[in-house]
Amino acid sequence: METLTVELGDRSYPIHIGRGLRHASEYLAPLLQGRRAVIITNETVGPLYLDDLRNTLMPLQDQPVAALQLADGEQYKNLSSLEQIYTFLLEQRLERNDLLIALGGGVIGDIAGFAAASYQRGIDFIQVPTTLLSQVDSSVGGKTGINHPLGKNMIGAFHQPRLVLIDTDTLNTLPDRELSAGLAEVIKYGLIDDPEFFAWLEKHIDALRARDPQALAFAIARSCADKARVVAEDEREAGRRALLNLGHTFGHAIETGMGYGAWLHGEAIAAGMMMAADLSQRLGWIDTDSVSRMRDLFSAAGLPVTPPAGLSPARFRDIMAVDKKVQRGRLRLVLLHSIGAATVTADFDAQCLEQTLEALTAA
């Protein structure tokens, strides 16, 4: 069992990480005093863990625990699923003082979190993330939202959960491909500002893919702590928090360009981080050896290291132009000086970006 706190003043909240926590009513009880919780999950996670969580909640509230199962997949992270949640909450007559619990991966966390942020202008919510990606990413920082056909995560709110419960046992049912996708975000934390963690990952990547519980618990806690530190310094992404977007501008372009759901988010940002590394190298920032280490680690994690065929440089440019990090028409990117030293900048040679797009998308 590990516990850490995301420090955000009166919006601080604890993250508990351990085996079997979906059964641990002691963490939920204090939040359910005289209130009622409903659960948002999806059709993949629901059949696996909804009953467990329901049984944990049942003794804590005097009404049945209602749940809504959405369709599974990034392509359902849209306004129409959001509307389904609103209708469900209103039919359930959920009150402003009640609670919403998100049980599932990042899509469920993001969309249920935004529903919580906007239902009756904001109600409390709890995250029970069941994928590695959501455990190390969306469980920290309070970003919630949905996609728009013209751009990923373009609609949303900052809304911090009251509690995050990470049950590492739920990773046993996670498909290999999704475990790998989660590892992309884990590796990202090493690249941003934790070279020691990157080196640890190089040594333990096989144990992680074999789902060694201790290795997983360590990697999750370290990732959450790394992210929590950045978020605590810059909740609303005025500055430093943008580092967490390493690989994301390229990655979002891949996701948008291929259609949501074709590539997993983690796969897209792994390729995106390699694109950022390629550009950083062309700028003379990061050395060849470090780029090779990155390529080797992503490959060992079962992740792609180049963007998909079929996305032209022109299409990349077009999608990246509406990125949330564009300021005064200038694209800002997260680039690398070395492993463990990322930086946000709009001050790079646009020619080099062109070369990266031409070189990698031609592959």
Place this chain on the structure above:
Amino acid sequence: METLTVELGDRSYPIHIGRGLRHASEYLAPLLQGRRAVIITNETVGPLYLDDLRNTLMPLQDQPVAALQLADGEQYKNLSSLEQIYTFLLEQRLERNDLLIALGGGVIGDIAGFAAASYQRGIDFIQVPTTLLSQVDSSVGGKTGINHPLGKNMIGAFHQPRLVLIDTDTLNTLPDRELSAGLAEVIKYGLIDDPEFFAWLEKHIDALRARDPQALAFAIARSCADKARVVAEDEREAGRRALLNLGHTFGHAIETGMGYGAWLHGEAIAAGMMMAADLSQRLGWIDTDSVSRMRDLFSAAGLPVTPPAGLSPARFRDIMAVDKKVQRGRLRLVLLHSIGAATVTADFDAQCLEQTLEALTAA
């Protein structure tokens, strides 16, 4: 020209009230340094004032001033209009650092405000309210949102504008019926905690309906100041702010029950305030004379004093059960001890509420 400040710490903002302010670029210029603004309006207000506002903005930014005209009416305050705005903002490639301006009545302010709250997780916005109702109500307090078929204003966010510009000249094109609807909210401020203002309104109601500019400017500034005082004490509506909902629980039930747009909001809450007064009188709180003064003032303002025929007590109960002010299944209402002394309470005789519903809806 009158100026007041809504005091909300780092979210404080000024409200300027005066004739011809849609031409006053000096208030807009400081917010537009190096940023770009787009305008959301509707098909009624757009043809009247969009060009004026565009001309005021034009010298302040180096790009054309893009605008979106929505359909006019409460029935369009829904997810589908919101989606239209998101698509427009993305097509315009509006950046997180840019500005959205709401030009129109309460519907435009609420929906554009919520779009601003949720586009890219929140961008700045400016209100240029053109109806009396929106000038005295939605311009203060940062409530934004949309309706759901199962409940009014059930989806939304608290998002404060950076600036409110009230051009009293825009009231010259306001239909009489909408002017009256706005007066309902004006009278509400007198009823809540400003008996002096209520007495002033009794004397000046004819001047207001005749659109005397001085009387209007006074009534708007006093209303905004009354509301700003309450909001400053309780931004997130934990307590005292709920007083502003006088007449609204009954009123929302009328709006939801009749279908959005059949009755104007102000009409619905005027009838709602009379229902609250009737209940308060049955509880032995407010005296008959005060209820008569209320009835006379609402009538003189051109407002209904009873709910519409065709809404049964059962339908009222049903709709009121999902009100945002329900806590632990108990309905809380704003009731009156006297003119200028409102109170929020769940502690009232449910029988009396039944009697009010039976007596007034039978009418």
